[in-house]
Amino acid sequence: MAVSHRLFRPATTTVKKTFSSFLIRSLSSSSSSSSGSSLDPKIDLEEAAAQLEKSSSTSPSPSPSPYKGRNFHWVFLGCPGVGKGTYASRLSSLLGVPHIATGDLVREELSSSGLLSSQLKELVNHGKLVPDEFIISLLSKRLQAGKEKGESGYILDGFPRTVTQAEILEGVTNIDLVINLKLREEALLAKCLGRRICSECGANYNVACIDIKGDDDSPRMYMPPLLPPPDCESKLISRADDTEEVVRERLRIYNKMTQPVEEFYKKRGKLLEFELPGGIPESWPRLLRALHLENDKQSAIA
Numbered sequence: 001m002a003v004s005h006r007l008f009r010p011a012t013t014t015v016k017k018t019f020s021s022f023l024i025r026s027l028s029s030s031s032s033s034s035s036g037s038s039l040d041p042k043i044d045l046e047e048a049a050a051q052l053e054k055s056s057s058t059s060p061s062p063s064p065s066p067y068k069g070r071n072f073h074w075v076f077l078g079c080p081g082v083g084k085g086t087y088a089s090r091l092s093s094l095l096g097v098p099h100i101a102t103g104d105l106v107r108e109e110l111s112s113s114g115l116l117s118s119q120l121k122e123l124v125n126h127g128k129l130v131p132d133e134f135i136i137s138l139l140s141k142r143l144q145a146g147k148e149k150g151e152s153g154y155i156l157d158g159f160p161r162t163v164t165q166a167e168i169l170e171g172v173t174n175i176d177l178v179i180n181l182k183l184r185e186e187a188l189l190a191k192c193l194g195r196r197i198c199s200e201c202g203a204n205y206n207v208a209c210i211d212i213k214g215d216d217d218s219p220r221m222y223m224p225p226l227l228p229p230p231d232c233e234s235k236l237i238s239r240a241d242d243t244e245e246v247v248r249e250r251l252r253i254y255n256k257m258t259q260p261v262e263e264f265y266k267k268r269g270k271l272l273e274f275e276l277p278g279g280i281p282e283s284w285p286r287l288l289r290a291l292h293l294e295n296d297k298q299s300a301i302a
Contacts, residue, residue, distance in 0.1 A: 071153040072097050073174060075160070075265075077258065078181035080250050081192035083276065087181065087287060088157040094293065097153035098146055105138040106130055125241050128253070132164055163260045178265040179291075183276045185251070187212060187221055192247045194225065195239060198232040205236065223279040 072095050076084040085101055092099035110120050123130060139159060146154070160166040169175065183191075187210050194208025206226045214220035228236060241250070265271040274290055276283045 072155065073153055073176045075156045075175055075178045076158075076181065077178060077262065079183070079188055079254050081188055081195070081247070082181045082183045083191075083280075083283075084157045084181055086280065087179075087284070088155045090284065091291075092155050095153075095155075097155055098151050099155045099157060100139070100142055100146075102135055102139060102156070102158040105142055106135075109138065126246065126249070132162065132168075135159060135165070136168065160261055161254070162257050163264055166261050166264050175265075175270060177272060178270050179272045179274060179287075180262055181274055181276060184212065184218070184221065187223065188251070189244070189247060191223070192242055193244060195242050196228070196236040197239065198228060199235045199237045201232065201235075203228070203232060205232070207236075219277070221278050 074091070076088045078084045085099075085103075088099045088101070106120065106124070110117055110124065120130065139156075143154070160169050190208045190210050191206060194206045196205045196207055197203070198205070204226075205228045208223075209225045210221065210223040212218075212221040241247075262271060272290060274287060277286060
């Protein structure tokens with residue numbers, strides 16, 4: 001479970017712009033030939049990538065942190081429902097950098113009204129991926145807002161999901177580490193179908209109790225449910241896209257699209273493969289050890 005920290009020298013601004021412009025021209029031409037992939041004619045890949053480059057530079061963070069002076073630029077990969085948000089959020093608190101989940105950015109857009117929101121709902125409810133240019137545009141706006149607040153570094157969750165996105169990201173910033181969370185498919189499916197949200201406070205819970213017997217190849221896996229307090233019990237709802245059919249389709253698309261992304265970062269020596277052994281109490285300390293953070297006093301964060 002070792003991870004290589006072979007990092008590359010930062011590209012000069014000229015090299016970044018030249019590389020990014022080449023990518024943008026080629027990707028724009030290919031995206032325009034695809035059938036209806038663009039949700040909004042006002043958002044194109046060139047404009048979105050330019051916004052991302054402008055907003056990706058960070059400024060010193062004013063908040064105190066034991067890691068002051070270190071700008072973490074980390075990415076979390078993993079199938080939908082594996083727990084990227086949970087572990088990225090914990091590391092965000094530990095390292096003092098923002099956790100930016102593109103899924104949350106999309107859901108915020110979905111909560112708005114208008115034609116764009118309707119088109120997005122159609123894609124999300126059928127387990128389809130949102131087009132690159134739209135995701136990049138949302139991400140660039142979020143990074144720009146963080147830059148204005150003095151945020152330094154970030155942990156990206158849910159981006160990049162395609163090699164196209166990874167190439168654009170590499171063209172405008174330097175990612176230090178990519179953490180790829182893995183979980184057995186039967187446990188992953190149960191987790192997704194057990195997800196619940198409180199319709200009043202928005203808190204997330206999971207009613208699935210996962211207990212998979214071990215065998216010669218795999219140890220037993222136990223993941224207890226994360227049940228709501230009494231005040232939320234009667235207000236639990238499921239996400240519209242958390243049906244078995246949609247979840248399986250989402251996993252199929254993810255595996256097809258993201259395996260090349262794993263290879264992309266593996267070739268660059270930046271990929272950490274981490275197999276989740278169970279629930280949070282078992283997995284969190286092991287993840288910290290894999291990241292060489294287990295000796296820090298802050299690692300006891302719950």
